Amino acid sequence: MPLTGIEIFKLLPKTNCQACGVPTCLAFAMALAAGKAELAKCPHVSEEAKSKLSEASAPPILPVTIGTGDKALKLGGETVMFRHEKRFENPPGIAILISDKMSDAEVDARLKKVKDLTYERVGLTLTANLVALKAESGDAAKFAALVGRVKAGSDANMILISDKVDVLAAGARAGADKKPLLHAATKDNADAVAALAKETGCAVAAKAGNLDELASLTGKLAAAGLKNIVIDSGARTVRQAFEDQVVIRSAALNKKFRALGYPTIVFPAEMTNNPMKEAMISAMFVAKYAGIIVLSDFRGESLFPLLVERLNIYTDPQRPLATKQGIYEINNPNENSPLMVTSNFSLTYFIVSGEIENSKVPSFLYVKDTEGLSVMTSWAAGKFSADIIAPAILKSGITDKIKHRKLIIPGYIAAESGGLEEEMKGWEIMVGPRDASHLTPYLKAWKA
Ligand code: SF4
Numbered sequence: 001m002p003l004t005g006i007e008i009f010k011l012l013p014k015t016n017c018q019a020c021g022v023p024t025c026l027a028f029a030m031a032l033a034a035g036k037a038e039l040a041k042c043p044h045v046s047e048e049a050k051s052k053l054s055e056a057s058a059p060p061i062l063p064v065t066i067g068t069g070d071k072a073l074k075l076g077g078e079t080v081m082f083r084h085e086k087r088f089e090n091p092p093g094i095a096i097l098i099s100d101k102m103s104d105a106e107v108d109a110r111l112k113k114v115k116d117l118t119y120e121r122v123g124l125t126l127t128a129n130l131v132a133l134k135a136e137s138g139d140a141a142k143f144a145a146l147v148g149r150v151k152a153g154s155d156a157n158m159i160l161i162s163d164k165v166d167v168l169a170a171g172a173r174a175g176a177d178k179k180p181l182l183h184a185a186t187k188d189n190a191d192a193v194a195a196l197a198k199e200t201g202c203a204v205a206a207k208a209g210n211l212d213e214l215a216s217l218t219g220k221l222a223a224a225g226l227k228n229i230v231i232d233s234g235a236r237t238v239r240q241a242f243e244d245q246v247v248i249r250s251a252a253l254n255k256k257f258r259a260l261g262y263p264t265i266v267f268p269a270e271m272t273n274n275p276m277k278e279a280m281i282s283a284m285f286v287a288k289y290a291g292i293i294v295l296s297d298f299r300g301e302s303l304f305p306l307l308v309e310r311l312n313i314y315t316d317p318q319r320p321l322a323t324k325q326g327i328y329e330i331n332n333p334n335e336n337s338p339l340m341v342t343s344n345f346s347l348t349y350f351i352v353s354g355e356i357e358n359s360k361v362p363s364f365l366y367v368k369d370t371e372g373l374s375v376m377t378s379w380a381a382g383k384f385s386a387d388i389i390a391p392a393i394l395k396s397g398i399t400d401k402i403k404h405r406k407l408i409i410p411g412y413i414a415a416e417s418g419g420l421e422e423e424m425k426g427w428e429i430m431v432g433p434r435d436a437s438h439l440t441p442y443l444k445a446w447k448a
Contacts, residue, residue, distance in 0.1 A: 075230065107146065123323065140167045185205065191224075202341055213258070222259075242285075268285065327396055332362050339366060345375075
């Protein structure tokens with residue numbers, strides 16, 4: 001049972017030093033009990049208290065790792081029902097299904113899709129680096145061979161799926177060094193699969209026919225000493241699976257029900273034969289609240305929107321994506337190339353730099369740190385005004401790179417042009433277009 005706020009308070013130093021950012025130890029204890037603070041924020045807590053508090057301070061959805069090294073997939077660790085309350089922590093893994101009944105050519109083609117369907121967006125790489133290997137043949141040697149083939153041909157993290165313990169064991173032993181997720185322990189095989197998970201050090205998925213059975217199954221696995229647990233409610237209809245996701249998250253967060261406090265796995269691949277419906281179902285699970293989503297196949301036209309949705313939902317709403325302040329050289333500029341200024345909201349930077357790149361006009365773009373706010377928002381907040389832009393540009397070193405003294409500002413901050421001319425003596429301030437899509441004709445007509 002998790003500790004209450006008062007029980008936690010008794011274990012804290014009670015000095016009210018405020019180093020945790022909260023006025024009193026009692027307030028910190030209450031926040032910890034509600035899952036809204038992290039124990040690490042208190043630098044004065046004793047080691048003995050730390051170990052006693054570890055359960056209370058663990059997130060209501062326990063963190064789980066699949067795989068090893070830099071590419072390991074981290075799941076769970078969630079503390080809120082709704083993103084705006086704080087943030088969602090670990091984006092769901094998106095997996096492609098590969099069967100041991102598929103030909104080698106089909107397996108290789110699917111692994112190639114995992115590798116190739118990778119996208120750059122706002123400076124981040126979007127990819128679905130997870131494969132779900134399903135033992136449909138019932139042949140242990142065949143399944144182990146598939147695991148070996150995938151291991152050799154891909155760096156993707158793996159889920160091994162079989163309802164036969166001997167087949168699952170053959171796959172797990174073949175891929176143990178990659179620390180795959182073993183799917184699944186059930187009420188009939190829990191002891192054997194728990195032993196296999198302990199032997200190989202792999203995470204294990206618990207699968208049951210309903211949530212009551214699932215809770216008693218995770219209790220059994222946890223009692224066997226397993227910590228890396230993922231849960232599969234067994235639902236394969238959209239409605240039931242959706243309800244289960246919401247009930248599981250709510251039980252773990254609002255009722256502090258530890259037995260369901262694990263990341264989940266869902267199978268849109270088994271809910272429809274229609275690829276577009278499958279993509280829509282998956283989109284729903286990205287938002288509500290899957291830890292892993294298994295697709296029947298990857299198609300660029302449906303995978304890309306899913307990856308973008310995942311990026312948007314798992315971006316911290318309190319910390320906008322930002323680009324580093326500085327001078328960006330686009331299309332190999334020279335001393336006669338135009339100079340523009342914009343804010344460091346990543347989306348703004350990538351749209352503006354993309355339009356400049358497409359114009360093929362060699363240019364300098366100066367990106368001002370506006371704390372990740374867009375041009376309009378930062379200007380309205382007083383973070384993108386003449387007295388802030390001018391000194392930043394003058395100190396940036398751009399005057400060594402260009403002969404002219406002309407600065408193009410976004411059309412939205414035209415009102416700052418007078419102030420900039422005051423602050424930047426000898427410079428001509430030019431008001432550029434409001435919309436980045438109009439940059440190409442503007443730059444083509446520009447003269448030093
Ligand atoms: S940092 Fe620790 S000791 Fe200081 S107020 Fe917070 S909980 Fe109390």
